[in-house]
Amino acid sequence: MTDYGVGIGWRPEIAGFVAGLPGLRFAEVVAESIHDHDDLPPGLAELRARGVAIVPHGVRLSLGGAEPVEPDRVRHLARAAERLAAPLVSEHIAFVRAGGVEAGHLLPIPRSREAVDAIVANVERTQAELSVPIALEPIAAVFDWPDNELDEGDFLTEILDRTGALLLLDVANVYANALNRGDDPAALFDRIPLERIAYVHVAGGAEHDGIYHDTHTDTVPPAVYDLVADLCARHRPPALMLERDGHYPPADDLRAELDAIAKSSGYPAVT
């Protein structure tokens, strides 16, 4: 995959800010915010025309569900990738519905062999419809299921090996998980295939009652930038992007965060 450098999550609320980033070459858009029978949201087509690679990021496929992925949702993701001429798509290793009940949240799946089989089957069903690679993103979890058979590294590696999928690594939730479990965040880097990382999410969080929440609505803590630098020292991913999902700060603060990602990764600043 080509090196794209520092990117940002395109969100409608900050579309004007994203459009004004002169050096931007990589952005991600929530796949479900693109409607099949509607024009692309204002600004996305312009970014595309500027040569910015835009990756549709699915949040509702429920790849980790016990039941097969819904074909309509897979088709929608594939269609979004085609319309954006995206180099890849991404989704979560998580489930959002079970037995017809919508959770409204990304929920962690138990790290069992059975769960690996289910998610591999769903990823393969999705890949069959896609004309571009898919990157899978493990989610932040403030708890572990009691019946985990595999540790996080083995679990991810097995899913990636069996599906041939790429990895979307969220450094902020690697940090969150390690902090909440009392582990060393960088330890996971030794356990997963870093060369399979398609891109990296960098996001902020906040600590409440001793638990670090990967909120994406707060500033990125300095320790997360350190983790970015650590990761890039081992194997620098082709793209690293700021993922902010709400409580958007002033433009200068967003620029400072983008610059900090550039500095930690050694990629040129996009601001």
Next chain:
Amino acid sequence: MAYIAAASDTWGISGPTFLGYFAVAAVVAAIIAGIARRIIFAGPSDSTRLTLAPQQVAYLNGRENLAVYASLTGLRAAGVLTSGPGGTLQITGPMPAGLTPLDVAIYNAAGRGARVRDLNRDQWVRPALDQLKESVERTGYATTSSQRSIARLWALLPAAVVAVGVVRLLDGSRNDKPVGFLVPLLFFGAILALSALLYSNRSATYATAKALRKLRVDNQHLAPRMSPSYATYGASTAAMGVGLFGAASLYAMDPAFAAEAQIQRNLGTASGGSSDSSGGYSSSCNSTGGSSCSSSSSSCSSGSSCGGGGGGCGG
């Protein structure tokens, strides 16, 4: 065979001949009134060079009330304004730098606990609004009342044609002549005359209207359906959003404040065209800084990246 005026024809003109003259006269009169409007309301010759400030845009799009809303939006985005009980305003910080005269007047009025709907009549806001009006009229961005009067005079031309038709209708009926074709034609003429009068009441010159259309296209990211983050864009851009897309923009950016301050939601959206507040692409998590995702209609359920192991918006 040509119609020959018979002695019994009303005014000595045959019905079909009059109908033809009438229709032509009505259309020509409407065209002349339209050309007159084009000339009177032309505005600055090069619309691409117009530099419109947010409150000027608001004034041109929704007159004084929208200018006040644009100013409120800027002050709110600067973090110095909040709403009090009963649609009143309160200030929450020192006066920021770079304010317009209208901002200063509204900031001071808010310091006295003024209500939003009374702002237009405030002793300091009133002169600031007059000054804004004067600035957009002097530069040719807005039409002046004398220009509108002249345009209305030209609009009397199609009205006069209709008046002649009405007299003919009355005379004709009195002479027991058939008037069945004249009635719909009069109706048509009346519509032309009425539109000429309505178009004479425009607030932005044609050059400005063109500049506003371009601004709306260039600033689609500020449309209400994008739920623009005014914290990110800053005070001036937030005010521009309200100026271009109306009060619905303020509701999209800051619904609690807009509702408490009793902002009229529809103001300035009618002429916006594309500024609908329905649908929307919003995908954000709770914007009040909490760690959990908002459960409002446009958030997680519509496909955001909210969620994540109970850890809030992590994905």
